[in-house]
Amino acid sequence: MWCVALLLAPGVVEAHARLVETSPSANATIASSPREITVTFDEPVRIESTHALVVMRTDGTPVPCAGGPRRDSDNTARVVCTPASPLARGAYNVFWLVTSKDTHVVHGAFAFGVGVAVRQILGTTDYPYDPSGLLANVFRWISLLGAALIVGTLTFEAFVLRADAFPEETGPALASLSRSCASLCRAGLCITAFGSILALDVQAAAATGSDALSAIPSLPTVIVGSTWGLAWLARVCALAGIGLLTWRGRPSPVSLGLCVLFIFSYSVSGHAVASYATLAADWIHMTCAALWFGGLATFGVGLKRALTTIEENARTAFTTTVISRFSAVALPAVAVLVASGVYGSVAHFVSWKSLTENPYGRIVLAKALLLIPLLALGYYHFRAGRRATARAFPVTVACEAALVIVILALSAILTGLPPPLPPGSDHG
DSSP states (O other): OHHHHHHHOOSOOOOSOOEEEEESOTTEEESSOOSOEEEEESSOOBOOSTTSEEEEETTSOEEOBTTOOEEETTEEEEEEEOBSSOOOSEEEEEEEEEEOTTSOEEEEEEEEEESSOOOSOOSOOOOOOOTTSHHHHHHHHHHHHHHHHHHHHHHHHHHTOOGGGSOGGGHHHHHHHHHHHHHHHHHHHHHHHHHHHHHHHHHHHHHHTSOTTTTGGGHHHHHHSSHHHHHHHHHHHHHHHHHHHHTTSOOOHHHHHHHHHHHHHHHTTSGGGGSHHHHHHHHHHHHHHHHHHHHHHHIIIIIHHHHTTSOHHHHHHHHHHHHHHHHHHHHHHHHHHHHHHHHHHHHTOSSTTHHHHSHHHHHHHHHHHHHHHHHHHHHHHHHHHHTTOOTTHHHHHHHHHHHHHHHHHHHHHHHTSOOOOOTTOOOO
């Protein structure tokens, strides 16, 4: 499968913008004040903050940029600061904060000296709010978990829990499992709304170089003035539509259609936006993961209770029927999930060493290793359902769902990390 993915991959996708040049050079000593101070990246970047390029003396005194930091009109991958007045002799720190094509905020710093030598950043080393930090990862995980619950349970109810596919005597169990689907979907709606609101504040803080409270006034600007914000707005609108249509009713073609837009909004606010191929692969990957997880969550939460509503002699028939119907959805989803995951991973990697020598690679490797017991449990459930020996199903499926939750957490961390650099790259 890796060989197939390598043949199909259009090349390495570099998502986060990477610094390729500064002027003056890092740790350089120049004889006189520079006319401009610039940072240049390997792709066009956006400026969403007045802190896009900040020059400071080592005592923390800022050096004003005439007209503020700006993108070079001839090169949108370069950010420029023209000092409002000539720089005096001394050491200076330069902090930069820009938004990549993939909507991720990246930042860094370097130092230079006017008439004096410098070897490292001097004085203040405060960095802007880190979009790869703990809070950002937690909020992304919460939002992904809620999204998987919404899409997965709606699909499960629409395609698996069809009354005409079950014996009449299992009707009470079918109704009970359907109620579990609805409860999980409502929980997903609440979880996603909570996580999305907090994620917006984190993104605004990162983009503006401020903290969570100070970033609140900038929320409208971030929403309408950035790709990430527009994707977030589409996600919230889709979420509201799904909630209105399904809060007290069964899924409909319209609500399922909104799920497509809902999942797509996640793909266009991450690494995958770097190319159409990776964007499609990521959307398919997330959709299949949600289909799988939604069924597992429904089984784990509702199956045991559903079985208590019917006679014991009807329980095996109900369990095997619902497992069989879910397998018809889950097996293709898992196959596509693995294939799209391999494709997306290969598109972001340039060597086998990337899997062990880079944080991004180690997370991908951990996800791949967790997939092994996950697939083993899935195969066990498939065989148990076919053989009508699924008595321990509620317990083992809970284990399978727990593994998916861990993988979603790893996916949230992965979203905030930069993919590995190509070998021999001088990107800073």
